Amino acid sequence: MKEIFVAAEADIPEGGRKVIAAEGVEVGVFRIDGTLKAWRNECPHQGGPVCQGRVMKGVEERLDDERRSLGIHYKDGSLHVICPWHGYEFDIRTGRHTGLDRIRLSSHPVSVRDGAIYVGIHG
Amino acid sequence: MPQPAPQELPEIGPRTNSLDILAHGRQQAIKRNLQNTFIVDVDSHIGESGHWPEVMKFLENDATREAAFTFGGGTGQGAFLNDMPGLQWQGVHGRIPHAAGLKEPVEGSDLPKPVVLSRRAMDALSLDYQVFFPNGLLFLGMHPVKEMEVELATAYNRWLVEHVLPHEPRMQAMLYLPFNSPAAAEATIKRFLGARGVCGFLVTSTRYQPVHANEYMRVYAMLEEAGVPIGFHAHHNWHNEYTKQLNRFISMHALSFVLSNLVHLTNWVINGMPVRFPKLKTIWIESGLAWVPFLMQRLDHEYLMRRSEAPLLKRLPSEYMREMFYTSQPMEAQNMKLLEGTFEAIDAPNQLLYASDWPHWDFDVPSAIWDLPFLNDQARRNILGLNAARLFNLPVPARYRQMAAE
Numbered sequence A: 001m002k003e004i005f006v007a008a009e010a011d012i013p014e015g016g017r018k019v020i021a022a023e024g025v026e027v028g029v030f031r032i033d034g035t036l037k038a039w040r041n042e043c044p045h046q047g048g049p050v051c052q053g054r055v056m057k058g059v060e061e062r063l064d065d066e067r068r069s070l071g072i073h074y075k076d077g078s079l080h081v082i083c084p085w086h087g088y089e090f091d092i093r094t095g096r097h098t099g100l101d102r103i104r105l106s107s108h109p110v111s112v113r114d115g116a117i118y119v120g121i122h123g
Numbered sequence B: 001m002p003q004p005a006p007q008e009l010p011e012i013g014p015r016t017n018s019l020d021i022l023a024h025g026r027q028q029a030i031k032r033n034l035q036n037t038f039i040v041d042v043d044s045h046i047g048e049s050g051h052w053p054e055v056m057k058f059l060e061n062d063a064t065r066e067a068a069f070t071f072g073g074g075t076g077q078g079a080f081l082n083d084m085p086g087l088q089w090q091g092v093h094g095r096i097p098h099a100a101g102l103k104e105p106v107e108g109s110d111l112p113k114p115v116v117l118s119r120r121a122m123d124a125l126s127l128d129y130q131v132f133f134p135n136g137l138l139f140l141g142m143h144p145v146k147e148m149e150v151e152l153a154t155a156y157n158r159w160l161v162e163h164v165l166p167h168e169p170r171m172q173a174m175l176y177l178p179f180n181s182p183a184a185a186e187a188t189i190k191r192f193l194g195a196r197g198v199c200g201f202l203v204t205s206t207r208y209q210p211v212h213a214n215e216y217m218r219v220y221a222m223l224e225e226a227g228v229p230i231g232f233h234a235h236h237n238w239h240n241e242y243t244k245q246l247n248r249f250i251s252m253h254a255l256s257f258v259l260s261n262l263v264h265l266t267n268w269v270i271n272g273m274p275v276r277f278p279k280l281k282t283i284w285i286e287s288g289l290a291w292v293p294f295l296m297q298r299l300d301h302e303y304l305m306r307r308s309e310a311p312l313l314k315r316l317p318s319e320y321m322r323e324m325f326y327t328s329q330p331m332e333a334q335n336m337k338l339l340e341g342t343f344e345a346i347d348a349p350n351q352l353l354y355a356s357d358w359p360h361w362d363f364d365v366p367s368a369i370w371d372l373p374f375l376n377d378q379a380r381r382n383i384l385g386l387n388a389a390r391l392f393n394l395p396v397p398a399r400y401r402q403m404a405a406e
């Protein structure tokens, strides 16, 4: 496993991200709940640049006590990255497609040393 | 900083260059050696929408032309169009930026913008040809003013033939037939047949005219005789009595893009058009593929019990349907077994045509076909380009045949 430098720690604040290309690999690094997550910038659908998509809250359909719809609303606390090619939507915390668990982004190990962020890549 | 900063890839937004949006398409093409494969994209939608004032300059009636530039705050943008709001929902409210129309700058080029945008897509996806289709005009068959369909369609056809296609031989187009006025449709064929880059004629499927009406027989005869295909291009329609019940775009889009072609193809087969015009080549465009085996089974089942209602047919409806052409996009590929069955049912190795639909939200890259696990090499080359070459009489450079042989 080889490590590649991504950015200084301060360059990815809470809710932020950086997508980098190095050594023939593209990786998106996101910070959420104070933790860094690194996902390969390749969508499991048709290979689109998923980490370069919009980062936004997910939505939920709310129901009342009688299961009547109250419409679609933003879901508090959620944060998704949406593949710009066709809209596959992934939970940044888990890397899973928000509508079908088994579709997942590939992860990379992230480490922080001396104020710098690194991701591990094979090869 | 311990090391130099690596290359950073920015967020993709509405003004991102197509070459950057599709950079992974380029990488996929290199990985698969697609430069050795002849690829024709039979349905792209760079379209006319962002260039409508340009199109309006080609209106032939000077009173209409002048009136066009009273629309859009005097710019001519959107003049006389009957767009439905559906088009603006395609980008899932900002989640798929390019779906709202390519807004990237094209500085430094004297070429018409659609030519630059088409070249970028062709270069990124390793395409040899791209067939150009409209966007907003896909609703034009529902225009309340019948004559307006003729005027706008003629302006659009002229804009393409005179202003866009001459700049780039890799761009082809199926021209708009003003189908609500059969005589005008005939005149369109007469006028534009043989023009450079015109590879066929198009019926936009969102309309309520039955395709077997006697008024259309001359149109079909002309195209059959010319050896030029007719395409039926689906689109959505949120305004008919059935789709009005659907409260989400996903629901309307999923059904609507199939519904119009279900109706037209059923009329086409049951009224024996393949028997009346055996040499006329038909293409069913942008309804995906899953609907075709559904309709084949449904019509075959009823045909055997109600033959007296389809007396022109000599074979099963599905057998005629196997001889028609279909574009691949949006290819429903969630269940490979069903998809493989569909390919078998429609004789995909000979009748299926790759289409990207770029830059719409549900576009397909060539690797979507190339990577299918059940296709042999010849079948995927046919689908990606050679079937289209046969259908449209496009020259295939000799190098491709040699490469395929090697």
Ligand code: FES
Pocket (backbone or CB within 6 Å): A043, A044, A045, A046, A047, A048, A049, A050, A083, A084, A085, A086, A087, A088
């Ligand atoms: S490639 Fe990501 S959604 Fe299709």
